[in-house]
Amino acid sequence: MKTHPDGVRSRLASEPVTRRDFLGMAAIGAAAAALGLVTLGMLRLPKAAVLSSPSKKYRVTLPASLAAGQAFVPPGRAVALFRDAEGVYAVSLTCTHLGCIVKSQADGFECPCHGSRFALDGTVRKGPAPRALAWYQVSGRDGNYIVNESATVPVGTRWQA
């Protein structure tokens, strides 16, 4: 500890911690810890328990005239349904790159945002997309089907009623 020549403690030296100071600091520390823990618990607030997005499971009626390999896009949904000899299947139209809606074309799918191209089965052909387009679970019969977007199925899985 710095001391003045005549024994007086220098104003620049740090003061010793008294018992009163120690108790005060302990109280402040405890309050800060409690507040910190409560805040930590409340950090869950911004993560919604229920998502407000539209239902992931919905009914689709396929027109009888739908030709094999022709895409049917239910209004307001980012999914394309196809029917061929082996059955019905649904391919997601949400680009795996940055979430734009891909366009269904004769030879596959094309994304308008950054030019990713996908083959007819959804595998990436070109561009920045990191994954193949998802295939969704389909069930139902006689032209009426249920598409479940929260369940993906392996590429090539078709539904045969």
Place this chain on the structure above:
Amino acid sequence: MNTDPGPKSALREFAANLLQAPRRVYETMCRSGVPHTDRTRSTFVFGNVFLHLHTARTHRWSLRWSTTWGLGILSASAFLITLVTGVLLMFYYKPYPDVAYQSIKDIHFVVPTGRFIRNVHRWAANGMVVGVFLHMARVFFTAAYRKPREFNWLIGMGLFVVTLGLSFTGYLLPWDQLAYWAITIGANIAQSPREITDALNLTGAFDIGGLQKELLLGSDVVGEESLIRFYLLHVMLLPLALGVLLAVHFWRIRKDGGLAQPDDADQRLGPLPGDAYPVFTEAPQKTYQLAAVVKGRTPAVGSGPENTVPSMPHLFYAELGVFMLTLLICLGLAIWIDAPLKELANPAVPENPAKAPWYFLGLQECVSFSAFMGGMGIPLLVIIGLGLIPYLDRETSGTGDWFGGAGGGRLVTFSTVFGLATVVAVEAVAIHFGWLREWFPHIPQLIITFINPGTIVATVYALYSLAVVRRFNSIRAGALGLFTCFLCGFIVLTLIGTYFRGPNWAFYWSPAEWPMH
């Protein structure tokens, strides 16, 4: 005569006080009166809660145009303008999908002066982004981030990020096609760490990308929850953060001894011009007991600081001038060019091309090759690199001079050429010959994620900068090289994203060549 203190004289006094009240309110509010002596000019500054963020006296070096070009004050002025116009827009804006779009339409077509105020808000926001960019470049090129101003550079980085955040969140609010798809892309960039967790098969256990997107949007798609979140960030949280950081930023300028200046600033400035208020016309009457407890060297007792002039009026008039100029530019542009408003957001049909605001288009260009590296990896590296500058460059020569330090102006010229050539060459290859997947169709996704034209450019710049450090034996020289290259890369990528990318993000020399659709 006056021995009759009746109720009548108290009444008269009451009347007199009432008459005097307005003048006394003014006097008690402005305690020091009209500032026409050195002392009242000082108390004018430190007696005012807003002005005392400044020092009472300003060094003449700080007042030269070429020291700052007024860029910091320009950014702060633009912020003030967005604040005022933003609050006015809140009178009519309703943050709910579809209704939001209608309310913006109302503001544009029905509300008296609504269109003008929205235009001013938009132009001031753009001006703020430009101002912050240029201000950062000015501070870097004059090496003004050095001791003791290192931490203020970090606060400035924080202000830079919050400014971009304010622009990004404001972009969604009109709820038109432009807004919806720009934010969809932005939110999926937040989700892009999935590219890595997917490749490593970790997404099931540790989906940091998905969590980021969900926290940002409050849902898995851009919807009502997202709009409320962006609105809250835009009108409350981010402006508050910006205001606090801004106050600290200003305050630290004062505490760090004003703006950076060269060691020989006094000699270069020469004697005071005749019209400047001279220094210390009155003999100082203060005692200097404070000298015992404050850090640093003892104040020079008895002699006034050299080459400073009172902040009132010299500094404040200059600042007011910059503010008026900023306001003039915003008002002029607002009369001339309307803020855009496209069709109502349609989640089924993406805008084509879907473009973010112009200052993000350089990023979008990188993102068009791989989302994670282009949208998160490289920006994060750039921000960390910028933040480290004052802690890596501890040299002292050239502080306060444009392009000061080893190498100087010639190094900056050469780095500009090198930086432009590198980014143009890499982009030309990517645009003309395609990128990895076209060459090797079965290449692993992880390689595509990491080897982005942006990564190549950044790596070349980093190696170049190391070579410059070695060649000039100076870290400042390396920093000059790297920062100049970074600016060139940013400008070229932004230009390509803005002017040369069309539908499907394909390259076109001019929008006239875009296919009809």
